[in-house]
Amino acid sequence: MEKPFRFYTRLNLIELLGKLAKNVAGLLEGLKQVPGSSIYYHTHRFLQQHHYLSPEPPNDFAFWVTNSLSLDRLGERLASIDTVKFRSIRSLREKFIEILEVYERENDSRSTDCQEGEEFHFMSCRTFILPTPYEARDLKEFREILQKVSINSIYFHIFEARLRLERGENDFSNWLEEIGEKKLARDISRLDPYTITLEGLRKNLIRRVGQYVKD
Amino acid sequence: MSKIEEYAPIGGKSTVEELFLLAERLKGKTIQNINSTAVGGGVAEILVQMLPLLRELGVNVWWDVIKGNERFFNITKKFHNALHGVDVSIGRDELEYFVDVNRENMKEVLRDVDIQFIHDPQPIALVEEKARTGRKWIWRCHIDFTDPKKDVWEFLKSYIEGYDCAVFSAPAFSRPIAIRQVLISPSIDPLSDKNKDLSDEQINSVCERFKINRERPIITQISRFDYLKDPVGVIKAYKMVKEYVDCQLVLAGGEATDDPEGMKVLDDVRKDAENDPDIFILFLPPGSDVEINALQRTSNIVLQKSLREGFGLTVAEALWKEKPVIASAVGGIPLQITHKFSGILTHSIEGTAFWIKQLLNEPEYAKRLGANGKQHIQGNFLITRHIRDYLLLFLSLYEQKDIIYL
Numbered sequence: 346m347e348k349p350f351r352f353y354t355r356l357n358l359i360e361l362l363g364k365l366a367k368n369v370a371g372l373l374e375g376l377k378q379v380p381g382s383s384i385y386y387h388t389h390r391f392l393q394q395h396h397y398l399s400p401e402p403p404n405d406f407a408f409w410v411t412n413s414l415s416l417d418r419l420g421e422r423l424a425s426i427d428t429v430k431f432r433s434i435r436s437l438r439e440k441f442i443e444i445l446e447v448y449e450r451e452n453d454s455r456s457t458d459c460q461e462g463e464e465f466h467f468m469s470c471r472t473f474i475l476p477t478p479y480e481a482r483d484l485k486e487f488r489e490i491l492q493k494v495s496i497n498s499i500y501f502h503i504f505e506a507r508l509r510l511e512r513g514e515n516d517f518s519n520w521l522e523e524i525g526e527k528k529l530a531r532d533i534s535r536l537d538p539y540t541i542t543l544e545g546l547r548k549n550l551i552r553r554v555g556q557y558v559k560d
Numbered sequence: 561m562s563k564i565e566e567y568a569p570i571g572g573k574s575t576v577e578e579l580f581l582l583a584e585r586l587k588g589k590t591i592q593n594i595n596s597t598a599v600g601g602g603v604a605e606i607l608v609q610m611l612p613l614l615r616e617l618g619v620n621v622w623w624d625v626i627k628g629n630e631r632f633f634n635i636t637k638k639f640h641n642a643l644h645g646v647d648v649s650i651g652r653d654e655l656e657y658f659v660d661v662n663r664e665n666m667k668e669v670l671r672d673v674d675i676q677f678i679h680d681p682q683p684i685a686l687v688e689e690k691a692r693t694g695r696k697w698i699w700r701c702h703i704d705f706t707d708p709k710k711d712v713w714e715f716l717k718s719y720i721e722g723y724d725c726a727v728f729s730a731p732a733f734s735r736p737i738a739i740r741q742v743l744i745s746p747s748i749d750p751l752s753d754k755n756k757d758l759s760d761e762q763i764n765s766v767c768e769r770f771k772i773n774r775e776r777p778i779i780t781q782i783s784r785f786d787y788l789k790d791p792v793g794v795i796k797a798y799k800m801v802k803e804y805v806d807c808q809l810v811l812a813g814g815e816a817t818d819d820p821e822g823m824k825v826l827d828d829v830r831k832d833a834e835n836d837p838d839i840f841i842l843f844l845p846p847g848s849d850v851e852i853n854a855l856q857r858t859s860n861i862v863l864q865k866s867l868r869e870g871f872g873l874t875v876a877e878a879l880w881k882e883k884p885v886i887a888s889a890v891g892g893i894p895l896q897i898t899h900k901f902s903g904i905l906t907h908s909i910e911g912t913a914f915w916i917k918q919l920l921n922e923p924e925y926a927k928r929l930g931a932n933g934k935q936h937i938q939g940n941f942l943i944t945r946h947i948r949d950y951l952l953l954f955l956s957l958y959e960q961k962d963i964i965y966l
Contacts, residue, residue, distance in 0.1 A: 354578060358742060358953060358956055359742065359744075360742055361728060361743050363736040381962075382962040462732070468731060470962075471952070471959070471964060474966065475585075496572075496574075
């Protein structure tokens with residue numbers, strides 16, 4: 346029997362860090378100091394909380410710079426960071442810092458304050474990972490489970506495993522590679538999940554897997 | 561009372577399965593909720609709905625209420641106002657009396673449990689017992705902490721920092737304190753009398769009882785009679801609108817046993833209404849949930865023009881019913897409404913009047929706001945999400961790392 350795939354799920358508890366920013370300088374300072382889980386939270390929150398919206402709003406930093414500081418150009422720069430290319434939170438954090446430092450060299454980063462009440466509040470998350478009862482032994486079972494497992498589970502195996510747990514690749518592709526479904530593994534690996542709603546992602550995965558299932 | 565399985569068709573079967581998985585990990589732990597009122601107000605309402613569900617999941621959870629007399633609740637009302645930024649003077653003797661009442665309650669109310677879950681400032685000083693019991697203590701703040709008066713904040717902070725963890729409803733309430741802070745938004749129960757689907761006959765019957773005409777536009781604010789909910793501002797906004805658009809105003813709310821100011825506010829509101837036959841001031845007794853549900857459902861627009869707000873669950877209730885909501889950008893309301901997308905956020909009486917007119921005149925746009933609002937509430941503010949957050953909170957007390965394998 347081939348190695349089965351166990352579906353896990355992950356649930357977040359949001360923590361408040363008691364730290365806020367009023368301008369770009371404060372944002373940069375915070376980005377350098379907060380734990381990695383905070384960077385992860387602010388770059389992935391929208392995906393979960395507004396997953397019915399399409400296209401997805403960007404990361405929290407870009408959203409705040411655009412909407413609360415009205416710095417459209419800088420906001421666009423932060424929004425266009427290609428999160429899917431990064432393999433670790435550390436390198437993702439460095440990219441944000443680099444962009445803000447370039448801005449700081451060319452502009453007065455303290456000159457534009459947000460309105461009172463619109464400060465950026467740094468948050469982070471504690472992530473609980475737990476096994477679900479679902480296990481797939483072949484592609485057919487895999488497709489069936491994709492239809493019923495929680496969106497948190499799909500999120501965990503696609504986003505969290507690759508970037509936060511630094512597994513290099515999403516869990517689905519890793520397993521598919523192991524069971525010899527190399528083409529399907531590559532197919533899923535090439536997907537940019539940051540540009541699709543979560544339910545859209547589920548449908549996309551089910552469709553792709555379905556093309557390889559021999560009924 | 562609804563069963564946990566009944567939430568599967570609303571939030572998804574997998575959502576309920578995840579709750580059972582988490583609750584399993586809490587086996588053997590006991591939890592006691594403590595607050596200051598069993599009836600009225602958002603805290604009691606949430607606990608009434610949540611406890612049976614937690615128990616059904618297998619969690620050992622209790623809820624007890626501290627005792628206090630009129631003097632105690634007058635002092636805690638002053639705290640409440642001061643934490644909302646209102647200038648009030650609180651004497652040293654009042655602070656001492658507050659602590660004394662808490663100490664008297666210790667013997668009566670505290671159970672021998674693993675986790676003490678204390679709600680709001682009224683019972684906050686019970687934490688003095690932590691050193692003796694050595695168990696885990698959580699302080700749950702349900703009120704707006706954006707701009708607390710310094711002296712009251714300092715007094716409470718000395719107790720808050722005695723807890724293992726503090727829980728706030730919105731990011732803006734977070735403060736630089738020496739303990740962990742967690743963000744947990746409150747929630748609504750989609751199956752409760754206040755939020756369940758109603759037939760047209762049921763809605764008709766409530767409107768007939770209160771003599772509200774369903775053929776004409778209805779603007780409603782549901783909230784207890786409290787200055788911080790600005791019912792007087794609502795009447796002013798209604799009067800500005802009424803010059804141009806025919807409409808009725810419903811101000812409906814109940815009373816909470818821990819709020820001694822309610823009757824005075826109600827008198828002021830009645831005076832401001834000046835016997836206008838189109839203003840319906842409904843002082844509802846406890847248990848009027850179906851009436852509130854019907855009033856929200858029959859409304860063309862729901863308002864929440866609060867000056868301060870712990871969270872403003874009436875916004876989530878109205879959005880769940882796909883109603884266009886105009887609300888103040890205070891407390892947890894901006895978490896529930898994205899301006900012009902899932903509702904309207906305003907900052908003044910004039911702004912509120914302006915948007916009432918807009919939405920009454922543009923019902924298609926108003927409908928879109930309500931539909932988007934419902935989706936947002938479904939994803940983020942239903943009781944199943946709230947229960948999940950509490951289970952995670954309890955589990956987190958025994959973990960140190962950011963990533964936890966259960």
